[in-house]
Amino acid sequence: MPDAGGLTLTLADAEATTQLGAAVAPLLEPGETVLLYGPLGMGKSTMARGLIRALTRPDEDVPSPTFTLVQFYESTPPVAHFDLYRLTRPEEAAEIGLDEALDDGCAVIEWPERLGEDASAWLGPDRLVVSLSEKGAGRVATVSGVGAWEGKLKHLHV
Numbered sequence: 001m002p003d004a005g006g007l008t009l010t011l012a013d014a015e016a017t018t019q020l021g022a023a024v025a026p027l028l029e030p031g032e033t034v035l036l037y038g039p040l041g042m043g044k045s046t047m048a049r050g051l052i053r054a055l056t057r058p059d060e061d062v063p064s065p066t067f068t069l070v071q072f073y074e075s076t077p078p079v080a081h082f083d084l085y086r087l088t089r090p091e092e093a094a095e096i097g098l099d100e101a102l103d104d105g106c107a108v109i110e111w112p113e114r115l116g117e118d119a120s121a122w123l124g125p126d127r128l129v130v131s132l133s134e135k136g137a138g139r140v141a142t143v144s145g146v147g148a149w150e151g152k153l154k155h156l157h158v
Helices: 014-027 044-055 098-104 119-123 148-155
Strands: 007-011 033-037 070-073 079-083 106-110 127-135 138-146
Touching (some): 014 138, 044 106, 070 098, 127 148, 138 148
Parallel strands (some): 033 127
16 A cells, blocks of 8 residues: 555546646656556546556547556557456566566556555556545545655646
């Protein structure tokens, strides 16, 4: 789960969640990971879609990778969108290309808790952690950083 500290943002609707993803995109560098936590329906895919479209193009087709487990996108940096909900073992992350995705680009990961207790071994030193929860008709995003993202949080403008 997310580390203590960071930002707490109120997201009034899906558009605000999309904008949060778009605000993260220009700060991402190769080797970095965005971890998206939250129950079903909290907006993890919506935030990922906003981030990916900000890196690619506004009309990019960004389906949820629930069944494919991963989608790769050509952008600067290259980005891979993982949905680990259906993983049964943490080792399956290597089988679907998590290691390779971080070699050349960055990764957006829904359901990172599926990586198990040793998740940091899979994710590299620089991570943005976003935990989404319900607040009335909207959402709350608790955002924290690990490694380089500790300093980058002050540049996150939503």
